[in-house]
Amino acid sequence: MDTEARLLIHPSDQPSPFTSTVTDVNEDWIRLASTEFYPTGGGQPHDTGSMSWNEGRCQVIDVKGRNEVLHQIEGELPVVGTIVDCSIDAPRRIRLAQMHTAQHLASALADEVWGAETVGNQIGIETTRIDLKFEDRDAFDPLDLIERINDEIRSNHAVRMDHRSLDNLRNDPNVRISLDRIPNVSSLRTIEIEDIDVCPCAGTHVGSTGEIPEVAFDASKSKGAGKLRVSYRFA
Ligand SMILES: [Zn+2]
Known part of the structure; x- marks a missing residue:
């Protein structure tokens, strides 16, 4: 089970950048050890945002799942074990x-x-x-x-x-x-x-x-x- 760190955060309308580690990559969907991205659920749409690492950068265009939260990536794919700096689209x-x-x-x-x-x-x-x-x-x-x-x-x-x-x-x-x-x-x-x-x-x-x-x-x-x-x- 992933850690849904977001569940401990309230209020959650001013998302802070966070750092996590890539634990799985399957085509353009990746899992993180811990995530603050909101996955679609409960009638509420998912967050979007970005991840960056060393020279790499990608966009997070979809987030889904409970217990196992999956982030759909557009751009470069980080490999398993990469430490990524994550940023959530704040206006959305x-x-x-x-x-x-x-x-x-x-x-x-x-x-x-x-x-x-x-x-x-x-x-x-x-x-x-x-x-x-x-x-x-x-x-x-x-x-x-x-x-x-x-x-x-x-x-x-x-x-x-x-x-x-x-x-x-x-x-x-x-x-x-x-x-x-x-x-x-x-x-x-x-x-x-x-x-x-x-x-x-x-x-x-x-x-x-x-x-x-x-x-x-x-x-x-x-x-x-x-x-x-x-x-x-x-x-
Ligand atoms: Zn509510």
Whole structure:
């Protein structure tokens, strides 16, 4: 198993350069002993960036996998054992961390106000979409949701990370999501936005909601009985 050093880092919207060792090369995909690159998962797209060593340099164009994180390389390939200096594309990381943290607010507020369950999401650079399942879809007002998200952005709540047990999360009323499919490991990386939301999450987040630009409504469309796909962008 690779070390996903990124999981210990929060907030993670200002990625620092890091150094690691190449442990495997398979065509244009490489593994590192330890990585801070975010692999696609949880509805959030991967990081991009670069690696350099002695006279060599390459771009990281895709990152995937859990436990075994693979980095797709464009340019020169380092050989196994090479110590590489890694740099993550910061503007992309910042944008995705802002969009992702806004999604926590959106899901929590949709649950709080309309009893909606988030059944899917796709974080994007330009727009982010959330699939919401309602008891009474007609009662929902997407513009009201957007205004509530912006209220919480302006309130500048702290976004904190800790590690909790599944039992601890089951007893916390601020946990909005179903924990049925969460693995019962001894410690779950948990993201808490003051008294708004508590959620086991491996994604990247800003350190306070005031670092998120205000959001604007983008679109909503039906996704079947009781479900709506709502998307937002930055205003
Ligand atoms: Zn998250």
